[in-house]
Amino acid sequence: MIKYKIVGDEMKEQSYILENSTSFEPEQIFECGQCFRWQREEDRSYTGVFGRNVINVKKEKNKIIFTGICEKDIKELCWSYFDLERDYEAMKKVLKQVDKTMLDSISYGSGIRLLNQDIWETLISFIISANNNIPRIKKIIENLARTYGNPIKWKDKTYYTFPTPKQLEHVTTLEFRKLGLGFRDKYIENVTKKILHNEISFEELSKIKETEKLREKLMQFNGVGEKVADCVLLFSTLKRLDVFPIDVWVRRVMQELYFPEADEKSVDKKQIKKMAEIKFRNLSGLAQQYLFYWRRAA
């Protein structure tokens, strides 16, 4: 049995304040379905773990306050993770001109940003999301982290890092099953093995330029179909803003909007993707997120 040291006491708390923030609403960023490990606090701020960092994000007027314990400079980490380089105002301006619904959905979720999450974590998380509901997805991921990740202490609470492939190396199917993974247990096992045996590496994946090729590679993992692959492409550091993941909600809203005559299920994914490309072009993925967040709240 491996013992992990609690690193929290050795790391200093840091903070960073982003002034005059635009397109940054913690609730929208963390509740729009792209991530599973951010928890809402009593004061409406959010605390989460990414990499070996625990960070709290709080919005006060137009300031965003990031506080936490980090391995590296907190500002650098946040700029990368929260995609702060990208000009969301400019992208929203373009999408708003598509049609009235886009305009409405952007007004509703105007503070959404697409996170640059770790590819491995995003991959595992969305494999778990298959035919599953959000509360249970979150529960399973926390079970995984608590059981196999490293503890980090901060302010009298213990947080856990997302387990690395190495940390899942000797976990049996049965042990995964006990954590509530269900039929997905063998998928997680398969992905872990493929990574550890170097059949596919994330470094290699990151180098692939062509999105189609990258999607194909991702779909070689057991448990990864088109939807999961698209989510990884959009929500991780792979960051393909033009991919359009279609889940039940997105299918619903797209049919209502652009295929009002058709009855349920008669419009296939290919048609919907084609329509998204026509309407939203290279910003399809971002548009998908506004639509998803807006339609789900309705």
Add this chain to the structure above:
DNA sequence: CTGCAGGGGTAAA
């Protein structure tokens, strides 16, 4: 109280 549908899909038939 029991039964059943359905959930941010995928693999296998």
Add this chain to the structure above:
DNA sequence: TTTACCCCTGCA
């Protein structure tokens, strides 16, 4: 193209 799948929750 259709169907089973772990497990949990909501609702009839």
